[in-house]
Amino acid sequence: MIPLKPKSNRAPVGNIPCDNTTLNLLKANDFVAKAIRDRLPDMLVVNVCSSPGSGKTTLMQETGKRLAGKLNMAVLVGDPETERDAIRMRDVGINALQIVTGGMCHIEAQMILQALDHIDLNHVDLLFIENVGNLVCPAAFDLGEDYRVTVLASTEGDDKPKKYPRMFHTSELLLVSKSDLLPYVPFSVEAVTKDARDVNPDIEVMTISSIKGDGLDAWCDWLLEKVNQKKQSKLTTQKAY
Amino acid sequence: MHEISLVRNIFRTIEEQFPESAPETITCIYLRAGELSNVQPILMQNAFEAVVQDDPRYKRAKLEVEITPILVYCETCKKTSEVKQYKFVCACGLPTKNVIQGDELLITKVEFLN
16 A cells, blocks of 8 residues: 655655655654743753662752752652652652652653643742653653753762763763762772763763762752753753753 | 663654554564664564554564664864764864764654555
């Protein structure tokens, strides 16, 4: 059967191999990501990625405490199962909504778009998306964020940027977490910075300890600066992941 | 897991692009995946078969995956070079993030039955 009225002007013709199309496979996701950007022109959206257990939720808790009174923050947190993380954040007064992915290893833009209808975003300046703990799959999905931040705990080892290049390649900031454990583990901040900049020459690197508080002022200053920049410029640039 | 999502995205994209063509008439789908796209051909094949079991409309279709190397274009020396071991530097030694190939995930060709 010869397809009738195909959308593409390079029509598929019978069984003759034909270069009839060049379609971005994640077109649907990227389309929704753009819709999210269009819907949140004044709000800074930060997609926080890492492997499980790097301390994303603890970082969100501490960030919320420090930024209270300076700006309004909300968190969409994704996990394959349970509402535990959202509860942990609400316990410290953060406006948080759980996205249960039902076993899925990453968040897709559609889940964020739907979640926006279920969280109160009035007067929110900063929306975090705490992604599913995974350094592989979330890297491929644009969620409409302005910045992607990857958290890497000192206990995970400093060899991760080269092992998971796409994640580090697509992040603007690397946060080395659990820095209070650096004296006890074979992790070199210098080596991880070098490897991260091999895969992404523009990446910024900060070292933090959510438990001890080291580096959190610099992290919060970074966020405040980006929130202000977003409000001023109303960035609507589309990023390609 | 991620591959299952990608395969579903392939089907959704094709159905949007060729709304008048029945999926049953597709014989082959060609995918071009950059080295940076985290796509493993064998896992894509497995995911493809798994999704087709749920959606037998595509049971005639084969999947061909081509992996492309990462290429960067250096604005300074105006040269294209291949990124090896994920080190994003030009042959001239300058770091660059100007990726011109290797992060794509594209359906490059769809073959239909007569």
